[in-house]
Amino acid sequence: MIAGNLEANGSPWNSRDSDLNSLLVIGLGNPILSDDGIGWRVAEEVQKALQLGPDGNREGAEIDFDYLALGGLSLMERMVGYSHAIVIDAIQTGLEPPGKVSIFLLEELPDYAQGRTTAVHETSLQTAIQVGQDLGAPLPDKIDIVTIEAEVLFDFSESLTPEVEAAIPEATRAVMNRIDQWKVDQKN
Amino acid sequence: MTQRITIDPITRLEGHGKIEIFLDPDGNVANTYFQVPQLRGFEQFCVGRQVEEVPLLTNRICGVCPEAHHMAGAKAADAVYHVDPPSTAKKLRELLYSAFYVTDHTTHFYALAGPDFVMGPDAPVAERNILGVIHKVGLEIGGQVIQCRKNGHTVIEMIGGRKVHPCTSIPGGLTKGITEEQRQEIEKMGRWAIGFAQFSLKLFNDIVLGNKAYLDLILGDIYTHKTYYIGMVDENNKINFYDGKVSVVSPDGERIGKYGPGDYSEWIEEHVEPWTYLKFPYLKKVGWKGFVDGKDSGVYCATPLSRVNAADGMATPLAQEEYEKFFATLGGKPVHQRLATHWARLIELLYAAERWVELATDPEITSPKFHTIPTEKPTEGVGIVEAPRGTLTHHYWTDERGVTTKVNLIVGTTNNYAPISMSINKAASSLIKKGTVVSEGLLNMVEMAFRAYDPCLSCATHSLPGKMPLEVTIHDADGNPLEVLKQFVE
Numbered sequence: 001m002i003a004g005n006l007e008a009n010g011s012p013w014n015s016r017d018s019d020l021n022s023l024l025v026i027g028l029g030n031p032i033l034s035d036d037g038i039g040w041r042v043a044e045e046v047q048k049a050l051q052l053g054p055d056g057n058r059e060g061a062e063i064d065f066d067y068l069a070l071g072g073l074s075l076m077e078r079m080v081g082y083s084h085a086i087v088i089d090a091i092q093t094g095l096e097p098p099g100k101v102s103i104f105l106l107e108e109l110p111d112y113a114q115g116r117t118t119a120v121h122e123t124s125l126q127t128a129i130q131v132g133q134d135l136g137a138p139l140p141d142k143i144d145i146v147t148i149e150a151e152v153l154f155d156f157s158e159s160l161t162p163e164v165e166a167a168i169p170e171a172t173r174a175v176m177n178r179i180d181q182w183k184v185d186q187k188n
Numbered sequence: 189m190t191q192r193i194t195i196d197p198i199t200r201l202e203g204h205g206k207i208e209i210f211l212d213p214d215g216n217v218a219n220t221y222f223q224v225p226q227l228r229g230f231e232q233f234c235v236g237r238q239v240e241e242v243p244l245l246t247n248r249i250c251g252v253c254p255e256a257h258h259m260a261g262a263k264a265a266d267a268v269y270h271v272d273p274p275s276t277a278k279k280l281r282e283l284l285y286s287a288f289y290v291t292d293h294t295t296h297f298y299a300l301a302g303p304d305f306v307m308g309p310d311a312p313v314a315e316r317n318i319l320g321v322i323h324k325v326g327l328e329i330g331g332q333v334i335q336c337r338k339n340g341h342t343v344i345e346m347i348g349g350r351k352v353h354p355c356t357s358i359p360g361g362l363t364k365g366i367t368e369e370q371r372q373e374i375e376k377m378g379r380w381a382i383g384f385a386q387f388s389l390k391l392f393n394d395i396v397l398g399n400k401a402y403l404d405l406i407l408g409d410i411y412t413h414k415t416y417y418i419g420m421v422d423e424n425n426k427i428n429f430y431d432g433k434v435s436v437v438s439p440d441g442e443r444i445g446k447y448g449p450g451d452y453s454e455w456i457e458e459h460v461e462p463w464t465y466l467k468f469p470y471l472k473k474v475g476w477k478g479f480v481d482g483k484d485s486g487v488y489c490a491t492p493l494s495r496v497n498a499a500d501g502m503a504t505p506l507a508q509e510e511y512e513k514f515f516a517t518l519g520g521k522p523v524h525q526r527l528a529t530h531w532a533r534l535i536e537l538l539y540a541a542e543r544w545v546e547l548a549t550d551p552e553i554t555s556p557k558f559h560t561i562p563t564e565k566p567t568e569g570v571g572i573v574e575a576p577r578g579t580l581t582h583h584y585w586t587d588e589r590g591v592t593t594k595v596n597l598i599v600g601t602t603n604n605y606a607p608i609s610m611s612i613n614k615a616a617s618s619l620i621k622k623g624t625v626v627s628e629g630l631l632n633m634v635e636m637a638f639r640a641y642d643p644c645l646s647c648a649t650h651s652l653p654g655k656m657p658l659e660v661t662i663h664d665a666d667g668n669p670l671e672v673l674k675q676f677v678e
Contacts, residue, residue, distance in 0.1 A: 156233035
């Protein structure tokens with residue numbers, strides 16, 4: 001096979017050294033698509049809170065932040081090298097009131113959420129994670145998903161709708177709780 | 189009673205398109221409708237901003253091809269300021285764009301086309317995805333796909349400032365250049381990409397062309413439409429993704445003309461249908477005759493297949509060899525079989541990799557002359573690039589301060605809305621006959637028609653009124669209403 005002639009380029013996963021004590025917080029969504037921007041807004045609040053907080057964001061461990069409008073393989077590739085990830089995103093189930101904050105593990109994410117939480121141009125995040133794992137990528141053991149039920153996802157605007165905007169403090173607390181739990185897990 | 193079959197969502201594609209197939213009482217296909225959810229108001233969103241900001245906004249339309257929007261926007265902003273960027277800036281932009289093409293076409297082949305061909309249209313749903321593909325072709329190849337993506341993102345970041353949403357193109361060129369050290373790294377990755385592209389073509393050759401059933405599927409009538417084709421070419425009529433004129437060829441393969449960015453409105457017009465807010469572009473000189481192919485219908489296609497049809501060849505040697513093999517195998521130009529788009533995409537992948545190396549070894553590429561300061565009064569400008577999914581046109585108007593007063597975009601997928609709709613209808617009509625059980629594999633073959641175009645729906649629906657149609661009535665051949673559709677309601 002021609003592939004055998006390809007120059008070995010090392011592991012495709014070596015973009016970041018794997019760190020067993022690292023957490024990546026991702027604000028996901030399109031910041032100019034109305035409520036789809038909620039993930040970024042909450043991530044910003046969490047980042048601010050950690051910087052202002054009494055213990056800073058370091059307790060012998062590392063927390064990184066990323067602001068992305070990606071899904072599938074691209075999103076999976078960004079998680080490489082972290083032991084834990086928290087993804088914050090808008091969701092539209094139509095079953096909950098706008099602004100409703102929910103917390104799942106990735107594997108618990110209901111099917112109806114896949115469209116919003118992951119761009120499906122190539123594949124879903126779940127499949128992409130499986131691809132990465134099968135190819136030996138050092139991916140997080142645990143991926144928390146914090147979602148906020150959105151109202152408007154198809155109109156270009158830099159503003160959130162009032163109910164979704166009002167959910168920022170609760171969603172921020174939810175993410176902070178996950179981070180606190182992660183810190184506890186680190187100590188154990 | 190009319191039976192309705194819904195394929196929802198169309199898996200493995202950006203956005204949430206829905207195909208509706210309506211069967212007549214005998215179980216044959218009566219009508220098919222392909223609808224997409226609309227993202228609204230992008231053009232209005234861009235109005236009232238400094239025009240140099242717009243290429244940064246347009247690349248946020250969606251997460252799939254921000255690089256294409258950034259490039260078309262940058263070229264439109266150059267034109268607004270009547271400034272010609274220095275050749276180093278143009279070459280750096282094209283180098284970034286070549287790396288992007290390699291990344292995007294690779295992902296498409298292994299994640300979207302691969303499941304259909306490597307696994308097969310009748311494979312179980314659970315295996316018909318990229319996971320199935322990498323397990324079948326080998327985990328080592330899966331690693332190469334990831335490597336290829338990583339390399340592409342590295343080049344995009346070096347030149348574009350960010351991995352996915354580049355931000356360095358401004359009116360008159362770029363905000364930064366590259367160092368000799370970066371150039372060497374880019375060249376090395378480009379040479380690797382050529383080998384990977386050749387491997388991918390060999391894989392296609394072995395798995396698809398070596399399989400008579402697949403070849404028959406590609407060459408069969410089901411996925412064939414004799415439409416016009418458009419694609420950007422250089423001065424020698426060879427494919428170019430970044431710059432040139434748009435060549436237009438007829439279903440007979442005759443070039444009926446070429447247009448530059450400033451003339452697009454003389455060539456392209458948009459047809460409106462009551463059941464969708466997405467418009468159907470067509471060739472103005474030929475006219476809209478409905479969802480039909482042939483020389484008298486202005487329906488055209490803008491895809492990798494269109495580009496190879498609309499050009500006289502490839503500008504790089506290895507891709508040219510593949511180009512010749514393509515037409516020799518498929519019976520000469522133009523090739524109308526839509527599934528051949530997957531093969532054309534791989535030829536473009538090889539071209540993009542070769543062009544990547546050509547540009548990375550250009551003596552000018554590390555020059556510090558990467559920007560020309562605009563001095564003219566801003567007015568109006570058009571920028572055209574070939575996005576992976578088709579010709580992408582950005583048109584901006586500004587006041588004398590360079591603040592946008594109007595924005596118009598014709599995106600790759602929009603170009604193909606009519607041919608996509610036609611392909612879906614034809615595939616459904618050919619595959620669903622009286623008494624035929626509609627199996628998952630059969631439905632997937634309808635979707636295959638669609639995936640050949642690789643439509644990116646989220647940016648195709650950028651300019652729309654704030655309300656969607658409430659209902660649509662389907663009529664039979666005599667004009668009698670068969671069914672009222674209400675699934676359009678938000």
